[in-house]
Amino acid sequence: MDQRNRPPRTAAPAKRITLPRARKPAEIREIFRRFQAANPEPKGELESVNAFTLLVAVVLSAQATDAGVNKATRPLFAIADTPEKMLALGEDKVRDYIKTIGLYRTKAKNVIALCEKLIAEFGGEVPATREALESLPGVGRKTANVVLNIAFGEVTHAVDTHVFRIANRLRIAPGKNVRQVELGLEKAVPPEFGRHAHHWLILHGRYTCKALRPECERCIQSDLCDSPDKRIA
């Protein structure tokens, strides 16, 4: 066909993702009641000895496993548990300690820059506000949420891959992106469960509701779950 006579191409309609509805508040409360009954005091698995080492561990954990980070940070934190000591150690040595972790060169640079800023602007202390935390090198919203929650006891919802998956599968806070899920969790999680919600969701995702083969047969939420990913009737 003569190109000039071709009908104009119409753009393919954009694929729309329909999100499932969030659950009713009473069901969400029941989900967290079960998490709490099974594990009343959930803990993060990243090892740290104070707010500073927690911050560094979380910065190092991007695209790395907690176990891998712990292996590297145990000897590092034994000799450098303050910004001053980390700075005295220097970037080359920090890099040597963390070289088994992905992106270690950039992360070593960030850790040193972060220590410099903590000392110069925050008296060597980890700041307790989101704005100040997010001003630090290598610290984004998720890291700030983890530090605010664990070190300062705030109700924040750090959305990693596990939290994102579980919030969607269990319809606690369906969302297409991490920010949408985070906002959904802020609204949906009953206040009495807010402090630990992030840990329960991570642990559930890591050990039971795994990405590829969720272990539905031993899941404490199984009778409530109607996810298409569920592997039993």
Ligand code: SF4
């Ligand atoms: S029943 Fe299966 S898919 Fe549903 S929350 Fe439990 S482990 Fe995940």
